[in-house]
Amino acid sequence: MLRELLAGIVGLCGGMVVATALAAFIIGLGMIPRYAGVTHTGNHLLFYENSLMLGSFLGNLFLLYRIHINLGIWCVALVGIGFGIFLGSWVIALGEVVNVFAIMARRVGLTKGAGLVILSIAVGKVLGSLVQFFC
Incomplete structure (x- = not known):
């Protein structure tokens, strides 16, 4: 004991x-x-x-x-949104600290469309999370 x-x-x-x-x-x-x-x-x-x-x-x-706290589906959805915002902020802050986007843009020769690349990354993360959650 x-x-x-x-x-x-x-x-x-x-x-x-x-x-x-x-x-x-x-x-x-x-x-x-x-x-x-x-x-x-x-x-x-x-x-x-x-x-x-x-x-x-x-x-x-x-x-x-x-x-386990049973608060219903709406509370689970709000907590999930909060977790997603937290994780997204974490990834962006970490990316800013190590200058990932600047290094990537220089390596691949990206001169235009950096905003589109960042938006694509965000959309990909959202879609990946939804696939993982619903499948």
């Missing part, structure tokens, strides 16, 4: 460390300050960062203890 309790505590602490490292990486990429700047809500920056940490912590608990 004590062994299982200790293993559970160690696992939970390890998950919290990983969730905290991910949140710190997201904050370090500058996603949250950029959103705060775009929405003119820079005075709530600490709230955004704390919300990210709380979400990481709660996500860890929900995954670990397999907590």
Whole structure:
């Protein structure tokens, strides 16, 4: 019994460390300050960062203890949209940090139509997500 309790505590602490490292990486990429700047809500920056940490912590608990909340299909759709926005923002922020688009455009000799390429990538990700979700 004590062994299982200790293993559970160690696992939970390890998950919290990983969730905290991910949140710190997201904050370090500058996603949250950029959103705060775009929405003119820079005075709530600490709230955004704390919300990210709380979400990481709660996500860890929900995954670990397999907590299910039955809120209906509309709530699932809203959460899915939120996850999609988060993942898309994550990909774009990471792409900006390593200048993927500038390097790709230079390598393939892209001089016109960069907006179309980015739009195509976004549409492809949406279609891929829908195929995975519905099939």
